[in-house]
Amino acid sequence: MRGLAGFVALAALAVPLASASSQTAPRSALSSVLDSAFSYEEMMVPMRDGAKLQTVILRPKGKSGKLPILLQRTPYGVPDKAPSSVPASMRFLMEDGYILVFQNMRGQFKSDGDFTMSMALDAKGRNGVDEATDAWDSVDWLVKNVSGNNGKVGMWGVSYPGYASAVALARPHPALKAVSPQAAWNDWWINDDLHRYGAMRLSYATDWLFSLQNNDSGEDFDYGGKAPVDSYDWFLKLGPVANLDKLYFKGSVPQLTAMIEHPDYDDFWKRQRWTETLGRTAVPTLHVAGFWDQEDPLGTWKIYEKMEAQDPDGLNMIVAGPWAHGTWHSPGSDVGYVKFGKESGTDFMRDIEAPFFAHWLHGKGAKPAFEARMFQSGSWEWKSYARWPAPGATMTNLYLQSDGTLSFTAPADPGQCREYVSDPANPVPFRERPISRTYPSQEWRWWEAADQRFVDHRPDVLSYSSAPLEADLTVTGEVAAKLMASTSGTDSDFVVKLIDVLPDDYEPVRGALGDYPRTMNGYQFPIAMEIRRGRYLQSFEKATPLTPNQVVAWDVPLRSHDHVFKKGHRIMVQVQSSWFPVIDRNPQKFVPNIYKAAPEDFVKATQRVCSGSLVALPVIR
Incomplete structure (x- = not known):
């Protein structure tokens, strides 16, 4: 969430980043914009309960006429001075010109109040407050008190600022005319950060x-x-x-x-699931997600889905691409070590984000014509869809066979299983060791795209592999796995990974993290990965023990993807029962509160994955 994981635009203004501030724009028509300075003003903006929030206003010099306001609310701090030039991550936006406003959320830095991290929208009474009322009050004050604004406000941000912009849609101010929640969230128990x-x-x-x-x-x-x-x-x-x-x-x-x-x-x-308060979509909204977002991969899709249910005017749009958390604000021509050579991030900033705000806040250009715009991995091309999930996909089952292969043919040997022993004293690492702490870490940013060969031959990891594909296989939409599995314990986890195995003669390349220390040939490129915890198979609300050695269905959602498995590549599925320490260890013995398990509760368990296990792929033919 910090550094690049915060919002690049804000971070580039407050703290220089290699990914943003080191990018040099070409000396072209942008020169006059990039050479412009901003004026700087700091103030305390009052909320309805009397609390005042630290707010910084950056006004671009050299721009005449009234300008719209772009507001970003954040818990990470606001700029302490005006930047001398426009950060590369905002260069296309600032061609049109905006009054930039950055505000510390309640309880952070100089802002009054308490920072609770609560997403509950439960403000009551005249002076009741929550994040949605703070957004409303901020917009209201800005349009009335900031000179030279045209009465239109946009909100945007990545990660926490993305959530802060999204939640404004629950009670949108009339002056709020465009919002772009990027890597936002709606439910911290189901997915995303926590x-x-x-x-x-x-x-x-x-x-x-x-x-x-x-x-x-x-x-x-x-x-x-x-x-x-x-x-x-x-x-x-x-x-x-x-x-x-x-x-x-x-x-x-x-x-x-x-x-x-x-x-x-x-x-x-549940009370923090703020999207339950969303009504009819009334504000043009551009959602942005990364297929390899290592921090907030699901919330954007869920917010889009909720708003899509009541969008009669076609104001709800989503964009996704081969990005980690926030990397759509850098040029972006790599997924970790996998290089595809096209600047998808630049495309997004220039052709999607800037025109979106220009149309709705400046009245420039045509209304965006797409509903869902994806930079498809594998083919490495932009695709547009009438809606999401994309129409025309056929759900196709890819079966895990008892001999360790994958096939689109259902197994002919019902009841056959493969097994391994899961030991909490020796959990499967989530990335190669030594595992550095999250910040600062280049490894953290791209761990979900890292070569999975580092665990492929562990005895507690099952790998299933297809034959080389005879033709391209395009997977567009919601991917899901179903394991028919058992454990000898009374609680357990299962992790499922869907992997694109590059051919043995794949050309070695140089990626975003430098020269890969080993060949790219045979690289096991993860496309989707997720975990399910056994105690919650029957109910999320009430944990229940598993019956030892009883084969049951484990549904493992693998989220939305748009990927082409190319001819000559193989598809692999890996199954394991730990993912440490990004996920806490399951003791494998049921206890009422898993976080308070005693040392003696951590026991080995025999895990079995049986016939009928599959990954359901939305295949476009």
Whole structure:
């Protein structure tokens, strides 16, 4: 969430970033814009309850006439001075010109109030407040008090600022004319930063929540005085998750404490599902998602889906591409080590984001004609669809065979299984060791695109592989897996990965992270990965134990994708029962609160994956 994981535009104004500030725009028609400076003004904007929020206004010099306002609300800090030039991530936007406004959310830095991280929209009475009322009050004050504005306001942002822009749509001010929530979220228990279907995102939650909630300076958690060389070892020695709060945080990170005390999908989490308050879509909205977003991969799709249900005027749009968290604001010609050679990020900023705001806030250009615009991976081409999921796909089952192969033919040997032993004392790492802490980490940014060969031959990982494809296979839409599986324990996790295996004669390339230390030939390129926790198979609201050795269906949603498995590539599916330490360890013995399991509750279990297991692919023929 910080650095590039915060919003690049804001970060480039407040803290120089290699991904944004080091990009040099060509000396062209943009020269006069890029050489412009901004005027700078800081003020405290009043809210309805009397609280005042620290707000910075940056007005571009050299722009005549009244300009629209672009507002970004953030918990990460506002610029402390005017930048000398326009950051590369905003160069196309600023060709049209905007009054840029950055505001610290309630309780952050100089802003009054408490920063609770609550998404609940439960403001009551005349002076009741929540994030939606703060957005409304901010827009109202700005259009009435900022000189030289044209009465139109847009909101945008990535990650937390993305959520802060999205939530304004629950109670939109009449002057709010365009919103672009990017990598936003709507449900922290189901997915995104804090959980994956109830499984805690342990290492990320540790690093992110500490820097966000424990102090205004954004300092990194020091892991008890010395940052570990390998966070895998540190979290393994930590023991149960509750020890993180008991021994280190000691109540200083309220969101982590709440996670431990609310392991199930109870009212604490449900009341924060703010999208339930959305009504008819009245504000043009451009959602942006990354297919390899390592922090907030699902929320954007869910917000789009909710708004699409009541969008009679066609104001709801979504864009996605081969991006990690926020990398659509850099040129973008790589997915980690996989290079595709086209600047999809530049395309997005120039051809989609800037025209969207120009039309709705400046009245320039035509109304965007697309509903869903995807930069399709594999083919590495832009595609437009009438809606999302895209029409015309046929759900096609890819079966996990008992001999370790994948086939579109249903298995002829019902009841056959493959098995492995899952040991919580030796969990499967989520990326190659040593695993650095989240910040700062180049490995973190692209770990969901990393070569999976580092676990392919572990005895506790099952791999299934197809023959080389005889023709391209285009997968466009919602991907899902169903495992028919059992465990000898009374609780368990299953992780499913859908992988594009590059041919053995694939040409070695140079990617965003430099020269890959090993050949790209045979690279196991993950397309989709997700986890399900057994205690929540029957109900998210009430955890229940599994029956040992009973084969049951495990539905594993794998989200939206648009990918072409090319001719000559192979499809692989990997199955495992731990993903550490990005996901906390399942003790594999059922306990009422998994985060408070005792050391003796962590036991080995025999896992079986049986006939009938499959991945359902939306195939475009």
